[in-house]
Amino acid sequence: MANHHPIMTKDDLAAFLDREFPQMHAGGRSYSLEEIGPLTARVRMDYHERHLRPGGTISGPSMMMLADLALYAAILAHIGPVALTVTTSLAFNFLRKPEPRALIGECRLLKLGKRLAVGEVSIYSESGSEMVCHATGTYSIPAK
Amino acid sequence: MANHHPIMTKDDLAAFLDREFPQMHAGGRSYSLEEIGPLTARVRMDYHERHLRPGGTISGPSMMMLADLALYAAILAHIGPVALTVTTSLAFNFLRKPEPRALIGECRLLKLGKRLAVGEVSIYSESGSEMVCHATGTYSIPAK
């Protein structure tokens, strides 16, 4: 893979996301970028009442948004702020019901090509050891 | 498949969903059940400002929630109000950027077994002819 190392800092990327995707904070800020590394990104989701489901579990769509965001952040960190990068596919396995605690999405890029990037995200409850959801996603990168 | 025909009416199912999943209307009601048929369900999503992304397109997570809801509704309509039915996997192909119009999710069940149900959802813009997103999902049905 061409660029194994991020070319944006965590702070620059967070500022870019806040500016381009203010809707991700609709209803109150809950997603935050925790770390960027070589082909990786970690994103945190603090849950609000609106993310809960009967029984106190965190909703599937909240986790899907967390995974999409972690993949998107990891890719942009390595290719720069290309807002036209688009999700072409996402696949999720829901493994366990997450308890009402913050969620952590650990993203690892598996491929970072010129036209397509592919990665996986492992989602855990904060301080939990078992994965609650696993995701893979593909993104189309526009020609320069 | 055992039950090719729905055993709940659209109104009973809508009332059940409103009661059990009030969070799906957080921020304002936008999802509504339009029709239930043999192994099918149609769900509509009216978009709000919070569902938009830069360029005026409707967000991926909104479509993912629409697909999950359409699958869930189709299954419950055929097996009855079993709230413990859970999503085990979902996979999405994002085909075209949806314009800022209501979205329609057409669900068709491919399998309705004792333990697992599988279906697909085709999402269109209202009065549009080209699919904007295709989803498949698997749900685990609790033992009686």
Add this chain to the structure above:
Amino acid sequence: MANHHPIMTKDDLAAFLDREFPQMHAGGRSYSLEEIGPLTARVRMDYHERHLRPGGTISGPSMMMLADLALYAAILAHIGPVALTVTTSLAFNFLRKPEPRALIGECRLLKLGKRLAVGEVSIYSESGSEMVCHATGTYSIPAK
């Protein structure tokens, strides 16, 4: 979608596949192209002893190859014989155990873009009414 209509005949496409992918007939010819239509293709698989599994069912890998071939045939029929078109992702739901009968894969393209094509395949046993496997796939089309 630009090209709703195939630009290769079934016979030309079958000849191209035989020439470029002779391995698909390794062990004896079992896959054959049955029909090409607007955004569609139908491929047939006659089973051999080597495709069976305990209990007389047809193996998963045989169905996966059938789906890949049906998608590939549908795409090439519409864009011409571009051998460098490559599979980037495939996803399968195995719905029922297929009986030892010929399988039919019905492919429908959902998107035929300049860089990516996406389609689904529904696999049935010959003269059976229930789907045995559902697949979706994405293919990368080389720049001209």
Add this chain to the structure above:
Amino acid sequence: MANHHPIMTKDDLAAFLDREFPQMHAGGRSYSLEEIGPLTARVRMDYHERHLRPGGTISGPSMMMLADLALYAAILAHIGPVALTVTTSLAFNFLRKPEPRALIGECRLLKLGKRLAVGEVSIYSESGSEMVCHATGTYSIPAK
């Protein structure tokens, strides 16, 4: 997860697979079990002429079979020789064209429940450092 540790040895499992799935060696033995560990399995595929595609790359269906086998082996190693365990879904991302070398599939189980097991497989060329294919799969485990 209930059983973090395998209850079958590699040799017992290999003997079971040879007995129950002799078809996997049709055309000549190419798949072999290399290692079983806590929630993991490693399977090797030595390629034959029949697994090659134009340009000398190894075919997608060969990798799909390798992934299915690695997942199946990992599950059986932990639950015992339950031949009725069936694949319910498989999803693949094809990342790079594998060179004509042996392939190694590293499987890790993400969930091992009473009714469903979920895992991922990372496929590498022997002595290569970049993943060529990533797979996830779900298996239904029969009630005892």
